[in-house]
Amino acid sequence: KAGVTQTPRYLIKTRGQQVTLSCSPISGHRSVSWYQQTPGQGLQFLFEYFSETQRNKGNFPGRFSGRQFSNSRSEMNVSTLELGDSALYLCASSLDPGRSAFFGQGTRLTVV
């Protein structure tokens, strides 16, 4: 069974631009969560989606948004990028909300 797939793996953007990251969950998994990982802050929860609905949201500004499609694939978008948004963005999928989560390899975003 294929694991969680995140694209792209690496991305370089300029301040002020916007970016969209994609996540395909493990087949059959319906819940997708997004995390931001930085050396200083560790793994920070962004949001969780289930059945195309956002169920939980972490403490991030409105520039960070996401959505989930009917096939459970998810995207997250960051608008008006700032230097501090440089991080590894991780997607995790689980069968249902609250079940054990499996991570993708992440998208390394660098904002210059």
Next chain:
Amino acid sequence: GQQLNQSPQSMFIQEGEDVSMNCTSSSIFNTWLWYKQEPGEGPVLLIALYKAGELTSNGRLTAQFGITRKDSFLNISASIPSDVGIYFCAGQLSGGNQFYFGTGTSLTVIP
């Protein structure tokens, strides 16, 4: 949000030694997960624990769900170089779905 404290923050050990690390919280959790992350990769789930006192093994790894439900422990026996990485704990509150992550324990194994 919930604060999970992991200790130690880093460890440098000789190959063949056993390793112990733990994760503590001020809140009661009903699920504990342990992950390992290698450079440039996402965290990989190692062990999941679902009830107080539970002891679960995965090869040379053993994890325990603390009796108080506020802590969890991970042990690695007879460490090898490929054990190198950052180990994260994650906990889930009773009645909640979100997982909260610890700050990680960085493990270096010296051959």
